[in-house]
Amino acid sequence: MTLSEEAKARLADVVELQPTKNAELQERWELESGSEVHQYLENELKEYYFRDDNSLIRATAEAADLVDVEPGVESVDEGPPSRVRVPELQTQILEVLAGPDERSQSVVAVLHALREAFDVDPDTDEVRSGLQSLRRKGVVEVEYRTVPTFRLAMAREDLEVETAD
Template identity: 80%
Template sequence: MTLSEEARDRLADVVELQPTKNAELQERWGLESGSEVHRYLENELGEYYFRDDNSLIRATAEAADLVDVEPGVVDDGGGGGPPSRIRVPELHAQVVEVLAGPDERSQSVVSVLHDLREAFDVDPDTEAVRSALQSLRRKDVVEVEYRTVPTFRLAVDRADIEVDVSD
């Protein structure tokens, strides 16, 4: 199957963001709905992606070989635990830097937002922070604790994970 330039670029996004969801691809691709993402995946990239047991979108090994992009989870540790290395956008990397560690009290999205503003002089909106936390959660780097609101903390010691910033 020969891919158009757009399809190749979008396949690279799937490889980079995996494991991912329709909503994350919708945002990246500027589409109107998750249904559009699903339709595009099925029609254009059907043989290069699959959904795992948790319905998360992952690229096939062939897809990763086809595009020159590092997968989002570079090294899964092999034991089913958290990865030892991930490749994420800059905001996600900043979240890893400021988020409470595994032995600390988990933080709300707003608390993480305040820490990001203080540490990096950035001003993302709360939805961008929430999205970053959920993406890191899907990569098994962040865990959630449900209190009055969902709160987050690292699932792995900062020293045990290498974070590469993607473009």
């Protein structure tokens, strides 16, 4: 199957962001809905992606070879990933988020830490979405108290973070 330039670029996004979901691709591709994402995947990239047991979108090994893009998540064994490629906001979240031996933080606490450390002003939903994306990638864990709280799933020095453009 020959892919258009747009399809190759979008396939590269799937490889880079995996594991991902429709909403993340919708935002990246500037589409109107998650169903548009699903329709595009089925019509243009059907041979190059699959959904895992958690219904998250992943690229096939062939897709990664075809677009020559590093997967967004790399693991050296069955444990948490040793390297992730994430958007700038998620890179900043990883820098301010509590470590694995520290008390987990609420979304609002992470938001305040971001504002203080980086002079940025994301909204709560952006921070929540970033934390959930990092959780799906296995580098952040959630602890449920009165509200969900988050912390790193591993020591900061055991994770290499690359900011995606």
